[in-house]
Amino acid sequence: MNRRDFLKTTIITGAAFALPGSPNPLIKALEAAEKTDLVAAHGLSPAAITKTAIDGLGGIKSFISRGDIVVVKPNIGWDRLPAYAATTNPEVVSTVVALCYAAGAKQVKVFDHSVVDPRRCYKQSGISAAATAAGGIVSFIDERKFRDMKLPGVVLKSWPLYTEAVEADKFINIPIAKTHGLSTLTLGMKNLMGIMGSSRGRIHQRIDGSLVDLAMKVSPTLIILDAVRILTANGPQGGDLADVKLLNTVVAGRDQVAVDAYGATLFGLKGSDIGCVVAGNKAGLGTMDLAKLKIKRINV
Numbered sequence: 412m413n414r415r416d417f418l419k420t421t422i423i424t425g426a427a428f429a430l431p432g433s434p435n436p437l438i439k440a441l442e443a444a445e446k447t448d449l450v451a452a453h454g455l456s457p458a459a460i461t462k463t464a465i466d467g468l469g470g471i472k473s474f475i476s477r478g479d480i481v482v483v484k485p486n487i488g489w490d491r492l493p494a495y496a497a498t499t500n501p502e503v504v505s506t507v508v509a510l511c512y513a514a515g516a517k518q519v520k521v522f523d524h525s526v527v528d529p530r531r532c533y534k535q536s537g538i539s540a541a542a543t544a545a546g547g548i549v550s551f552i553d554e555r556k557f558r559d560m561k562l563p564g565v566v567l568k569s570w571p572l573y574t575e576a577v578e579a580d581k582f583i584n585i586p587i588a589k590t591h592g593l594s595t596l597t598l599g600m601k602n603l604m605g606i607m608g609s610s611r612g613r614i615h616q617r618i619d620g621s622l623v624d625l626a627m628k629v630s631p632t633l634i635i636l637d638a639v640r641i642l643t644a645n646g647p648q649g650g651d652l653a654d655v656k657l658l659n660t661v662v663a664g665r666d667q668v669a670v671d672a673y674g675a676t677l678f679g680l681k682g683s684d685i686g687c688v689v690a691g692n693k694a695g696l697g698t699m700d701l702a703k704l705k706i707k708r709i710n711v
Contacts, residue, residue, distance in 0.1 A: 448704040449664040449673055454711030457502035457639050457661070464635065464663035465510065467707050474633045475581055477515030482579040483507055483547065485637075486587050486602055487523035487538050489648050490531040496640035497649040499587045501537035503637045503661060507583060508545040520575060521547040523605040526648075557608030564624025565694075566617045571608035577629065584631040584667075588674050589642030589649070594618055597647050598674040599634045599667050600626045600687045619686035623694050626667050626687075634670045636662040638677050668697025669704055676701070 450467030452460035465471050475481060485499035493500055504521065511519045521542040525532040529551045533539035539549050557571040576582060586602035593615055594601055600622040604611055606629065614621035638660040642649045649655070658677060664670040668691040672682025682688040682699035692699040 446705055447707045448666060448698075449662060449669055449701075449706045450709065451660055451662045451673065451706065452709045452711055453658075453660050455659055456711065457500050457637075457659075458506040459711045460639075460659065460661045461503045461506040461635065461663075462510065463709055463711050464661045465507075465633070467709060468633075468663055468665070471510040471514045474583075475511050475514035475516050479511075479514075479516045479580040481511045481516045481519045481581045481583060482576050483511070483519055483521045483542070483583045483585060484576065484602065484605060484631075485521065485523060485538055485585045486597075486605065487529070487532050487536050488526040488605065490527050490535050491649060492535055493537050494640070494652060494655065495649045496587060496589055496642040496655045497647065498532070498536035499538065499585050500637045500639045501541035503635065503639065504538050504585055505541035505545040505547070507585060507635060508542050508547040511581075511583075512546050516581075519545075519547050520579070521549045522552060522573075522575070524552045524573070524607065524611075554608070560628070562624045562628045564620070564627060566620035567614070567624040570625070572628070573606040573608065576606040581632040582629060583633045583635065584629075585635045585637060587637045587640075587642075588677055590644055590646035590678070592646070594622075594687065595685055596671075596675060596678060596680070598636060598671040598685075599631075600671055600691065603629055619690045622687040623690045623696055626691065627694070627696055631667065632665075634664055634667055636670055636674050638662060638674070641677055643678065666697040666704075668692050668699050669701070672699040672701055673706070 450464045452463040454460045485504045489497040491497035508519045560572045591597040638658045644654040
């Protein structure tokens with residue numbers, strides 16, 4: 412049964428228990444999710460547009476159930492302040508953490524395999540303080556928690572992955588949209604490198620196929636693309652405010668390929684310009700043809 416058939420069946424089942432003449436919130440949420448593939452919310456408040464984007468897909472309770480252990484995976488790879496758009500906006504992260512708890516999550520864990528000193532990255536990015544204030548369990552990567560895992564891939568057959576990410580009930584990927592010297596852009600699929608162990612640089616020779624193999628193993632529950640600020644040059648680390656463009660946008664979706672394809676348009680590109688998007692589409696991971704998707708754009 413595919414996702415659309417499952418949603419329709421669930422709606423019918425839920426309707427059977429609704430009181431005659433009364434609105435059923437479950438039906439309303441599922442219908443919204445069925446009709447919309449991507450939501451792009453635009454506004455001045457990162458918290459408000461994050462919540463709006465998720466609500467446009469049916470709301471956080473469409474993704475998180477009571478008692479869930481949730482992993483929220485932002486980009487905390489670099490020792491940069493939020494203004495430099497090298498790491499995920501801390502307010503976007505804290506909003507997602509708070510929403511997960513509001514939906515009944517038991518624990519919300521926040522971590523990333525930083526490229527440089529994690530102590531500085533977590534602090535400078537503002538993510539540690541913001542996520543902790545929202546109740547998130549923020550931790551540095553523990554090398555003992557990597558385990559070699561089989562991947563259903565073409566390029567990668569196995570790789571050490573972080574067990575807390577793979578074994579969580581729900582995994583929410585929150586990348587920031589920025590340029591990258593090797594992969595052109597770093598968006599959702601590229602952000603998954605933050606749960607990889609060993610020498611991650613080894614995948615750079617065949618990075619597009621490797622990212623798709625990894626994405627097929629992890630399969631996030633929800634992808635939230637932070638485009639409040641985007642880094643338009645000298646990524647992924649940045650360091651020059653002249654390279655930063657303020658878009659005040661957050662994009663949410665379930666389809667990793669579709670989110671990344673839409674993310675490419677924020678830079679004046681198409682999904683077909685991004686290698687991992689093309690590879691993901693070919694592998695059946697998702698859809699890069701935005702014309703085939705129902706995309707909701709909302710100004711807050």
